Amino acid sequence: MLEMFQICISLLDSTIRIATPLIFCAMAGIFSERSGIIDIGLEGKMLLSAFVAASATFLTGSPWIGLFSAVVASGFASLIHGFACITNKGDQVISGLAINILASGLTITVGIALFSRGGQTPSLGSDQRFMPIDFPFQSLINNVPFFGDLYSDVISGHNVLVYLSLLAVFVTYYMVFKTRFGLRLRAVGEKPEAVDTAGISVIRMRYQAVIIAGILCGLAGAYLSIAHGAGFGREMSAGKGYIALAAMIFGKWNPIPTLFACLLFGFLEALGNRLQGVELYIIGEVPVQFMQALPYILTVILLAGFIGKARAPGAIGVPYSKEG
Amino acid sequence: MIEGNFLPRWVSIGLIPLINLLLAFLVSGIVIFFIGENPLQAILVMIKGAFYYPGSIGYTLYYTTNFIFAGLAVALAFHAKLFNIGGEGQAYVGGLGVGLVCLALDQSINSFLVTILAVFGSGIFGAFWGVIPGYLQAKRGSHIVITTIMFNFIAASLMVYLLVNVIIEPGQMSPETRDFSEGVGLVQVHKLANYFGISMAVSPFNISFFIALIVSFGFWILVWRTRFGYEVRSLGHSETAAKYAGIDVSRTIVLVMAISGGLAGLVAINELLGVHNKLLLGFTAGYGFTGIAVALMGRNHPVGIFLSSLLFGALYQGGTELDFEFSSITREMVLLIQGLIILFSGALAYMMNPIVEKIYFNYFKGPKNA
Numbered sequence: 001m002l003e004m005f006q007i008c009i010s011l012l013d014s015t016i017r018i019a020t021p022l023i024f025c026a027m028a029g030i031f032s033e034r035s036g037i038i039d040i041g042l043e044g045k046m047l048l049s050a051f052v053a054a055s056a057t058f059l060t061g062s063p064w065i066g067l068f069s070a071v072v073a074s075g076f077a078s079l080i081h082g083f084a085c086i087t088n089k090g091d092q093v094i095s096g097l098a099i100n101i102l103a104s105g106l107t108i109t110v111g112i113a114l115f116s117r118g119g120q121t122p123s124l125g126s127d128q129r130f131m132p133i134d135f136p137f138q139s140l141i142n143n144v145p146f147f148g149d150l151y152s153d154v155i156s157g158h159n160v161l162v163y164l165s166l167l168a169v170f171v172t173y174y175m176v177f178k179t180r181f182g183l184r185l186r187a188v189g190e191k192p193e194a195v196d197t198a199g200i201s202v203i204r205m206r207y208q209a210v211i212i213a214g215i216l217c218g219l220a221g222a223y224l225s226i227a228h229g230a231g232f233g234r235e236m237s238a239g240k241g242y243i244a245l246a247a248m249i250f251g252k253w254n255p256i257p258t259l260f261a262c263l264l265f266g267f268l269e270a271l272g273n274r275l276q277g278v279e280l281y282i283i284g285e286v287p288v289q290f291m292q293a294l295p296y297i298l299t300v301i302l303l304a305g306f307i308g309k310a311r312a313p314g315a316i317g318v319p320y321s322k323e324g
Numbered sequence: 325m326i327e328g329n330f331l332p333r334w335v336s337i338g339l340i341p342l343i344n345l346l347l348a349f350l351v352s353g354i355v356i357f358f359i360g361e362n363p364l365q366a367i368l369v370m371i372k373g374a375f376y377y378p379g380s381i382g383y384t385l386y387y388t389t390n391f392i393f394a395g396l397a398v399a400l401a402f403h404a405k406l407f408n409i410g411g412e413g414q415a416y417v418g419g420l421g422v423g424l425v426c427l428a429l430d431q432s433i434n435s436f437l438v439t440i441l442a443v444f445g446s447g448i449f450g451a452f453w454g455v456i457p458g459y460l461q462a463k464r465g466s467h468i469v470i471t472t473i474m475f476n477f478i479a480a481s482l483m484v485y486l487l488v489n490v491i492i493e494p495g496q497m498s499p500e501t502r503d504f505s506e507g508v509g510l511v512q513v514h515k516l517a518n519y520f521g522i523s524m525a526v527s528p529f530n531i532s533f534f535i536a537l538i539v540s541f542g543f544w545i546l547v548w549r550t551r552f553g554y555e556v557r558s559l560g561h562s563e564t565a566a567k568y569a570g571i572d573v574s575r576t577i578v579l580v581m582a583i584s585g586g587l588a589g590l591v592a593i594n595e596l597l598g599v600h601n602k603l604l605l606g607f608t609a610g611y612g613f614t615g616i617a618v619a620l621m622g623r624n625h626p627v628g629i630f631l632s633s634l635l636f637g638a639l640y641q642g643g644t645e646l647d648f649e650f651s652s653i654t655r656e657m658v659l660l661i662q663g664l665i666i667l668f669s670g671a672l673a674y675m676m677n678p679i680v681e682k683i684y685f686n687y688f689k690g691p692k693n694a
Contacts, residue, residue, distance in 0.1 A: 105660030
């Protein structure tokens with residue numbers, strides 16, 4: 001019983017760690033797609049900012065400068081995306097794909113030129129990373145059965161970006177649903193003509209949305225390389241941007257359900273790692289690859305309308321031009 | 325608009341794509357410059373690597389073959405206004421088709437027959453992986469871009485599982501099947517040349533290249549000379565119009581995705597039957613994604629696709645040479661160039677139009693509204 005409880009605690013702990021970059025990226029996706037801009041470039045922006053965060057931190061010694069640089073780099077990538085699909089009315093999927101491939105090539109190329117380590121950055125010491133924060137009274141509560149472990153391992157003991165990601169969810173919710181900006185954002189994604197008629201610039205709204213998306217992806221990337229990890233490795237985003245995209249669809253472009261989708265996908269991965277080589281009753285060993293594929297399979301099933309219906313914003317993917 | 329105010333064809337399908345391509349190379353050159361190397365020297369190394377050294381042309385054409393198949397796959401879907409990002413997964417599963425046919429039959433029946441069946445196996449398995457997203461788009465309204473992305477990941481997991489747990493050669497550590505038996509496979513051109521007494525440098529260039537050329541011709545017939553091709557292109561122009569013209573839209577989408585997946589699946593014959601002679605992990609190496617750049621640059625036409633495949637073939641082969649000649653630039657540079665080409669020839673394809681129009685009409689044809 002106690003062992004079971006310990007396993008649950010450690011599963012929840014890793015769920016949160018795995019879910020953090022997904023949460024940032026999925027919120028980024030919500031901002032972008034709610035404004036009508038498809039963003040499959042989440043992956044590339046996260047990869048780019050992970051690299052920039054680790055490099056800037058290594059070169060300056062300060063993770064805060066690393067974090068800032070990551071956000072700037074990712075924001076810049078967003079501007080390219082915006083320039084291509086808002087200003088030049090280019091295809092949003094193609095532009096996102098270009099950013100993903102560019103990020104792969106650029107991080108390795110510049111990484112090798114800067115550090116000559118085959119694309120990796122040198123590893124960072126603990127003073128150059130965002131380290132776990134221990135909440136107060138931990139030693140006191142630690143002795144309380146069950147709740148003590150829950151408090152010290154699941155609630156406390158994460159780095160600052162983990163808590164920031166949760167905050168981002170509520171800020172996203174508030175901005176999208178409770179502010180004038182959010183009302184306009186959603187309107188721009190559904191019926192841009194209406195917003196234009198009301199005298200609000202569609203272009204400006206969409207640029208604001210993609211830049212916010214860029215900033216959030218930058219936080220995700222920094223989390224990977226200077227908080228969760230200690231340095232950048234080639235292709236370290238490893239498809240997380242796409243899982244975040246899936247989570248966003250799973251959460252139907254709403255921040256709170258999307259948070260739970262991220263946690264679900266994080267939990268599936270944590271469980272998959274945990275179950276590796278474990279024989280279960282009746283089922284036998286669950287292949288780890290099946291657990292890895294499960295978020296994608298679930299998303300396909302959801303999109304096919306077999307579990308509820310995921311409806312994208314009405315004007316998504318369509319460049320806006322005045323006069324039709 | 326008045327007739328004659330349009331750009332002539334040589335500008336719109338020749339000059340503007342060329343300018344976009346040059347922009348991509350220019351930005352790559354700037355990156356190389358900032359790294360501290362000489363961009364012109366890098367280009368020279370790549371050209372030599374792709375065409376000059378013995379066997380290099382063979383390697384270039386071997387890569388070209390992959391890109392023709394992958395490019396045609398993306399292009400066919402584009403003609404129906406469908407974006408198939410799933411070429412990578414379809415090629416991977418196509419490899420499974422090749423592998424299963426060879427492993428099941430190569431001990432028992434004639435190896436020539438096995439090879440032919442394996443070629444069909446690649447197409448059929450690739451088609452299967454393309455047709456599911458197609459069906460879901462046509463009948464259930466799921467967005468094909470998202471579904472095909474998801475299917476790439478599902479394919480990757482599936483193949484790892486099968487190669488690690490099921491079809492791995494027993495007693496082996498690396499996740500590969502056993503070698504296909506002697507005689508199965510598509511013959512490499514240098515061996516063919518040797519047979520006729522011509523000496524040729526060794527390279528993986530094999531007869532899949534010629535299959536790719538035949539398939540390209542078939543693609544042209546299919547899209548521009550058949551009723552089905554007409555339906556596909558009408559659907560691409562306007563779904564509503566196609567529907568009113570009596571075209572069965574769902575059926576066309578499903579068929580297009582089947583053929584598109586099949587074309588992507590054929591990448592596996594070049595890799596597995598032409599080179600590796602076994603099924604192995606990750607043999608698709610991003611060729612499916614490169615197919616998107618190829619189709620965009622080639623404007624979805626077989627001739628354009630051939631030319632852009634050749635360019636990408638040269639980039640890939642020339643890129644490997646970068647590893648040897650420079651300490652600070654590697655073949656990943658090619659990935660950067662590829663990303664820039666997708667950006668400039670795809671997403672920013674029309675960026676240069678207003679400028680070119682202005683120059684053309686002001687300096688060559690007199691003022692536009694005269």
